[in-house]
Amino acid sequence: MAVHLTLDNGDLADTYEAISDTQFTKGCSLVAKLAIKPGAAVLDIGCGTGRLGRHVLSLLGPAGRLVGIDPLPDRVNIAKEKNEYANAVFQAGNAEDLSPFADSSFDKVYLNSVFHWILNKDLALREISRVLKPGGTVGITTGARELNTVTGLQIITDTVLRREPYRQIVNIAECAHIQHGLTTTGLLQLLAAAGFRVDEVQIQNSVQVYQTPREVTLFQEASCFGNYLNHVPVSLRAQAKADIEAELERNRTGQGIQFGHYTIFAVATKEE
Numbered sequence: 001m002a003v004h005l006t007l008d009n010g011d012l013a014d015t016y017e018a019i020s021d022t023q024f025t026k027g028c029s030l031v032a033k034l035a036i037k038p039g040a041a042v043l044d045i046g047c048g049t050g051r052l053g054r055h056v057l058s059l060l061g062p063a064g065r066l067v068g069i070d071p072l073p074d075r076v077n078i079a080k081e082k083n084e085y086a087n088a089v090f091q092a093g094n095a096e097d098l099s100p101f102a103d104s105s106f107d108k109v110y111l112n113s114v115f116h117w118i119l120n121k122d123l124a125l126r127e128i129s130r131v132l133k134p135g136g137t138v139g140i141t142t143g144a145r146e147l148n149t150v151t152g153l154q155i156i157t158d159t160v161l162r163r164e165p166y167r168q169i170v171n172i173a174e175c176a177h178i179q180h181g182l183t184t185t186g187l188l189q190l191l192a193a194a195g196f197r198v199d200e201v202q203i204q205n206s207v208q209v210y211q212t213p214r215e216v217t218l219f220q221e222a223s224c225f226g227n228y229l230n231h232v233p234v235s236l237r238a239q240a241k242a243d244i245e246a247e248l249e250r251n252r253t254g255q256g257i258q259f260g261h262y263t264i265f266a267v268a269t270k271e272e
Contacts, residue, residue, distance in 0.1 A: 003117055003176050005071050007226025013074035016222040017049040019215075022208055023223070026141050026263055027052040027112035033200065033267050034139045036060065040107040043131065044068040045095045045124075046114030050079025057085045067101070069093030072225055095124035101131045110139040113223070116181045125194035134272040138196065144203050144262040145181035152208075152259035153216065154178075156251065160243045166236065174231040176224065184264050196268035203262055210257045213245035 031052070036042060038061035044053045047068030057066050068090040070076050079090035093100065095111065095118050109128050111118075118124050128138050148154055154177070161170045173179065182190070184203060191198050210216045220228045232240045248257055 003119065003180060003227055004230065005225070007230075008072045008074055009226070010074045012222050012225060013049060013072070013078055015218060016075070017051065017078055019219055019222065020048070020051065022206065023113045024051050026206070027110075028055060030110055030112055030139045030141050030265055031056055031059070033265065034108050034110060034137055036108055039063040041065045041105060042067070043101070043106045043109045045109060045111045045128070046070055046117070047079055047090060048072070048075045050082055050090055052112055053079065053088065053090070054082065054085075057088050060087065062087060067091070096120045096127065098127040098131050103130055104133045106131050107133055107136050108139070109136070112141050115140050115142040115187075116177065119180065121182075121190055122193065125190055125196070129194055129196065129270055132270045134270060137199070137267055137269050140187070140264070140266045142187065142264050143177065143181055144184055144264050145178065145186075146183040147203070147262035148181070149178055152261055153220070156247050157244055160240065160247050161232070163243075166232065166240060170232050172231070176227050176230060182264070187264055187266055191266065191268045195271065197271055198266065198268045200265070200267040202265045204265060205260050205262050208259045208261055209255065213248035213252075213257065216248055216257060217241055217245055
């Protein structure tokens, strides 16, 4: 099942900006691992609404430079509107084509909660290597496919879609998160094949807490930029979402609806 970049809209972008605390927190942890110094040149791939980029800009100082790219125009527009830094540019772009940027033009590149959406990951890493300076580093956070397919929301979703009327017509393996996600080993293999030296790789478990089923599906819709349940026929998506929300309600406790989510944090260096 392909990932579609044309399903996003202004409402989804606004929602993501408002409720993306979990991904922002992971991004701040990744940025800390990259040890970004004042004056550095940084590329934010999949910058979204620019929230993490604005945090990075607070570290760079006036001598630094940040470029944020994203293929979703509604999110880039929010990033531009909220940008108050003269040394930052937010623009349309994607990881597989970094041709607007010269060789060896960035000290740091990061992709926070983005890499699993990139279709040609090999090409993206070759492009990242090209634009990084020798000794420059790339940081990536992405879901650990080997763990997240057997925990949390994916279990709830798959439980529902194994029932009628979905069982015979929905292939759960075509879920975008599963189809395009990476195992930890897979990510390490890709980095090594692209010529990077892997400096650090960790898997961290975080607990996400929602108060209502609608909060869960709203976050999924916003973070998937319209691709949530796109492996379900259009005629059944509304019913599937309602059935998933009913299943989520059955899993609610006094502490709300809680899910564990496993995230890979990887930092790698372009050899000098």
